[in-house]
Amino acid sequence: MNTLINKRGISQAGLISQKLKDEKFDFIFSSPLKRCVQTAKIIAKPHGGKIIYRDGLAEVNLGKYTGMDRHEIEVNFPGDWSRRVDSKYSFLHEAGESYREVDEKRVKPLLSEFREKYSSRSILVITHAGICRLLLGSMLGLHPQEKMEIEFPNDCIYYIDYLPHKTFVKYYLAESKKDGTGYLHRLDDGKKMEFMKFKEQA
Numbered sequence: 001m002n003t004l005i006n007k008r009g010i011s012q013a014g015l016i017s018q019k020l021k022d023e024k025f026d027f028i029f030s031s032p033l034k035r036c037v038q039t040a041k042i043i044a045k046p047h048g049g050k051i052i053y054r055d056g057l058a059e060v061n062l063g064k065y066t067g068m069d070r071h072e073i074e075v076n077f078p079g080d081w082s083r084r085v086d087s088k089y090s091f092l093h094e095a096g097e098s099y100r101e102v103d104e105k106r107v108k109p110l111l112s113e114f115r116e117k118y119s120s121r122s123i124l125v126i127t128h129a130g131i132c133r134l135l136l137g138s139m140l141g142l143h144p145q146e147k148m149e150i151e152f153p154n155d156c157i158y159y160i161d162y163l164p165h166k167t168f169v170k171y172y173l174a175e176s177k178k179d180g181t182g183y184l185h186r187l188d189d190g191k192k193m194e195f196m197k198f199k200e201q202a
Contacts, residue, residue, distance in 0.1 A: 005035045012155040013042040015174035019157065021046040026121040031057040031128060040126040047124075056106040059128035063096025089144035099134065099148065107134040115162070136160070136183060139167045151184035158183065 005013065025047055030040035032053040040051050065073055065080075073081045084091045092098040114123065125135070129152040137147030139162050152158075155174040160167065172179040 002034050005038050009035070009039065009154060010042070012174055013039045015155060016157060017043045017046060019172065019174055020124070023124075024122060025124045027052060027118065028124045028126070029054055029057060030126040031059065031131070033058050033128070036126055036128065043124070043126060051126075054110065056110045057125065057127040057131055060099060060102050060130040061093065061096035063093035065093055066096070088148045099130065100144070102131070103134045103138065103144075103147075107131065107138060111135065111138055132158070136169070140169070140183075141167075149185050153184065156184065 020043060028040065028044050028047065028050065029052050030036050032055060036057070037051075037053070041049065044051050065077070068076070070081055073084075089099045089103075092101070127135070132152040133147050133150040136150055136158060137144075139160060142150075153173060155176075157172045157174065159170040159172070161169075168181075169183055170179065170181050171184060
């Protein structure tokens with residue numbers, strides 16, 4: 001859904017803005033959806049506020065499931081949730097997109113553009129959890145299922161050095177001020193997160 005962020009989201013954006021205020025960015029890119037626009041304006045304010053909005057950074061279109069939680073999907077479309085869990089990357093959201101489609105048609109071309117035009121520049125990308133999984137997963141050379149296991153809490157900053165033969169990743173959680181090397185990965189119980197060391201590109 002193209003909605004605005006809530007009070008906690010505004011607070012998280014403020015914390016991220018404070019953390020990044022002394023960083024130097026040559027370009028700031030954002031999804032054009034309302035919640036990202038609102039977040040980007042808060043974060044970009046100390047940097048002059050100039051933001052480049054890219055449709056390719058919009059969240060995956062969930063089609064007929066948009067706005068539904070797991071229970072609502074199971075009630076309204078029996079069996080669809082389990083099929084989605086079993087094949088999240090390739091599952092086509094009816095009247096929407098699959099992660100595979102977004103990865104191939106939006107994310108990979110965008111990464112190629114970033115690599116060709118901004119390889120020596122420092123850029124900030126403000127986007128959604130689904131797109132982050134695909135962006136970071138592609139930069140790390142992860143398999144599709146591994147991409148789907150990347151977590152992106154709303155207060156998370158990923159610092160990424162995207163080099164020709166290696167990709168280095170660090171994370172920072174603005175609310176708890178926890179940081180470390182690697183990316184966040186949700187455990188099988190769906191309740192806890194562990195910190196996974198990044199996988200180097202071949």
